[in-house]
Amino acid sequence: MVADIVTGDGRPLVRVQGLSKTYVQDRLLSRERFVVRALERVDLVIRPGSSFALVGQSGSGKSTLALCLARLEPPTEGKIWFEGQDLLSLRGRALMRARGRIQLIFQDTAAAMNPRLSAKEIIIEPMRIQSVGTRQEQNERAAYMMERVGLPPAWLNRRPHQFSGGQRQRLAIARALSLQPRLLILDEAFMGLDLSMQAQIVGLLQNLQRAEHLTYLFISHDLSLMAFVADEIAIFDRGRIVEQGLPSELFSNPRQPQTRALRDAIPGRSSVLGMGQD
Amino acid sequence: MEPLLEVRDLHVDYLCDAAPVAQVLRGVSFTVGRNESLGILGESGCGKTTLALAILRLLPACARVKGAISYKDRELVGLPEREMEKLRGAEVSLIFQDPGRSLHPTLLAGTQIAEVAAAHHREWSRRHCREAAKAILKEVGFENAERIYAAYPHQLSGGQQQRVVIAQALIGRPPLLIADEPTSSLDTTMQAEILTLLNQLRQAHKLALVFISHNPAILAEMADRILVVYAGQIVEEGAVHQVLTSPLHPFTRALLQCVPREAPHAAADRQLSAIPGSPPDPAETAEGCPFALRCAERTEICASRMPAEVQPQPDRKVRCFKYGG
Numbered sequence: 001m002v003a004d005i006v007t008g009d010g011r012p013l014v015r016v017q018g019l020s021k022t023y024v025q026d027r028l029l030s031r032e033r034f035v036v037r038a039l040e041r042v043d044l045v046i047r048p049g050s051s052f053a054l055v056g057q058s059g060s061g062k063s064t065l066a067l068c069l070a071r072l073e074p075p076t077e078g079k080i081w082f083e084g085q086d087l088l089s090l091r092g093r094a095l096m097r098a099r100g101r102i103q104l105i106f107q108d109t110a111a112a113m114n115p116r117l118s119a120k121e122i123i124i125e126p127m128r129i130q131s132v133g134t135r136q137e138q139n140e141r142a143a144y145m146m147e148r149v150g151l152p153p154a155w156l157n158r159r160p161h162q163f164s165g166g167q168r169q170r171l172a173i174a175r176a177l178s179l180q181p182r183l184l185i186l187d188e189a190f191m192g193l194d195l196s197m198q199a200q201i202v203g204l205l206q207n208l209q210r211a212e213h214l215t216y217l218f219i220s221h222d223l224s225l226m227a228f229v230a231d232e233i234a235i236f237d238r239g240r241i242v243e244q245g246l247p248s249e250l251f252s253n254p255r256q257p258q259t260r261a262l263r264d265a266i267p268g269r270s271s272v273l274g275m276g277q278d
Numbered sequence: 279m280e281p282l283l284e285v286r287d288l289h290v291d292y293l294c295d296a297a298p299v300a301q302v303l304r305g306v307s308f309t310v311g312r313n314e315s316l317g318i319l320g321e322s323g324c325g326k327t328t329l330a331l332a333i334l335r336l337l338p339a340c341a342r343v344k345g346a347i348s349y350k351d352r353e354l355v356g357l358p359e360r361e362m363e364k365l366r367g368a369e370v371s372l373i374f375q376d377p378g379r380s381l382h383p384t385l386l387a388g389t390q391i392a393e394v395a396a397a398h399h400r401e402w403s404r405r406h407c408r409e410a411a412k413a414i415l416k417e418v419g420f421e422n423a424e425r426i427y428a429a430y431p432h433q434l435s436g437g438q439q440q441r442v443v444i445a446q447a448l449i450g451r452p453p454l455l456i457a458d459e460p461t462s463s464l465d466t467t468m469q470a471e472i473l474t475l476l477n478q479l480r481q482a483h484k485l486a487l488v489f490i491s492h493n494p495a496i497l498a499e500m501a502d503r504i505l506v507v508y509a510g511q512i513v514e515e516g517a518v519h520q521v522l523t524s525p526l527h528p529f530t531r532a533l534l535q536c537v538p539r540e541a542p543h544a545a546a547d548r549q550l551s552a553i554p555g556s557p558p559d560p561a562e563t564a565e566g567c568p569f570a571l572r573c574a575e576r577t578e579i580c581a582s583r584m585p586a587e588v589q590p591q592p593d594r595k596v597r598c599f600k601y602g603g
Binding site: 057058059164165166167191192194195196197198199200202203206221222223224225227228229251261262264265266267268270271 | 321322323435436462463464465466467468469470473492493494495496498499532533535536537538539540548549550551552553554556
């Protein structure tokens with residue numbers, strides 16, 4: 001395992017150690033405090049160029065981990081190293097640079113885009129915020145990114161609502177990759193897409209990963225899909241990683257009840273299709 | 279025995295505002311038997327939801343419907359709206375993808391079920407409606423029906439919300455339930471629970487089910503028979519095991535290959551064979567088979583005209599030139 005992790009440039013891209021996040025809610029008209037432990041001492045290592053998947057039920061804390069990694073939510077405890085840097089200690093310009101190298105894609109792409117901006121403006125917005133390139137370079141990059149994700153560059157002036165769900169997911173990928181990040185976090189990015197669109201987006205992500213040496217962190221409830229796209233899977237339950245391993249291992253020999261439950265919930269397993277049976 | 283529902287040559291066009299006329303359903307015919315579960319399989323935008331809405335006449339005003347829909351031998355197209363209203367929920371119910379949007383955010387879950395009971399049974403007292411709501415909450419799998427009754431939708435998980443919506447849909451005891459992607463907004467675990475529940479309710483209430491989905495793996499668990507819809511037409515029809523294990527139409531075959539089935543051992547095997555391109559725009563009418571452009575098995579004839587529906591085996595239909603269409 002350890003030997004495996006230190007391949008590539010010799011360092012993991014992401015190392016998370018003892019990460020905890022607790023939300024405290026004050027209840028209205030009550031002295032009781034409501035404590036939610038969204039993350040409890042999570043450790044994980046993601047190799048550069050690999051695909052890592054966090055799989056668990058809704059509400060298990062997966063998305064909180066994504067938000068902590070993107071420095072959008074401060075963890076209560078723990079450490080995160082990204083490209084060898086202590087991510088949580090970064091401030092100012094250094095933090096901004098790191099944020100450009102970690103990009104997020106969400107489930108609801110329509111909600112994640114300003115409906116009044118054109119596709120071009122959406123793609124170059126991150127570059128503008130980070131002051132990357134001249135106006136001309138930004139425009140060129142937008143056209144290039146459209147092509148990379150399989151959208152006609154002629155659509156650069158269209159607004160998000162003129163794209164279908166699958167096309168909007170491509171646009172979200174184009175925006176996320178406009179700054180040439182190293183880590184792409186995809187939080188339930190396939191939800192709401194039908195199977196044929198999902199298969200197309202999976203293919204696109206695989207091609208981009210090979211070409212750009214991207215690292216993916218997938219967050220999903222769908223073990224069958226994640227087994228297909230990930231090199232390594234961590235099963236998440238109530239803020240903890242309960243089991244971790246290669247997809248084929250988790251499928252054929254799940255050791256924890258949570259893993260078995262996620263596997264057994266895959267539709268079609270016990271039917272004529274005999275899906276997901278090893 | 280006569281079918282419960284029979285749809286014949288149904289066409290739905292949308293003539294909305296300045297947009298070009300969209301032909302969303304282009305001559306769809308099928309039947310649903312009593313206690314039968316019919317799966318409708320297709321991609322987003324193929325007309326699945328329009329079909330569900332057309333049966334209950336819930337389409338927007340700009341939709342133009344042609345064809346016949348008969349339910350228990352009564353013609354629904356042209357039936358007065360008052361009669362349609364009596365039919366909805368009492369004879370045919372419909373549940374949707376996003377249960378959060380089907381529920382009123384500021385009314386208690388139970389109130390929203392009791393309300394439906396009151397609409398179906400004018401003679402029932404409020405108390406009677408309340409008791410009926412609690413009883414049906416138990417039927418849809420809530421042990422603590424009292425607590426769910428008194429909860430607001432936002433206090434419930436997506437799976438619990440969908441159970442509440444199912445309770446609403448079934449309190450009028452309809453013989454037919456149409457479920458339009460009822461688990462697409464749920465995670466896999468909750469999806470499995472809802473699918474199991476629907477199968478149990480089907481048995482217990484002798485329900486007929488029309489289950490609409492883009493996922494063959496879900497229909498494998500839910501359907502007796504499957505219709506595959508592409509660009510507003512039925513392109514394949516047959517028993518569930520036939521369609522899913524020996525598909526005839528190239529589209530059905532391609533869609534089945536999009537299902538991630540097992541964990542590949544080597545990274546090189548991680549290829550999902552996607553269907554290239556996207557479904558045709560319903561506002562554009564092209565000559566020939568609408569799937570031709572995306573089809574791996576197309577030949578010259580495919581672009582020339584629309585293939586006819588043929589019956590290559592008893593109880594199976596397909597619309598493709600490969601079978602002489």
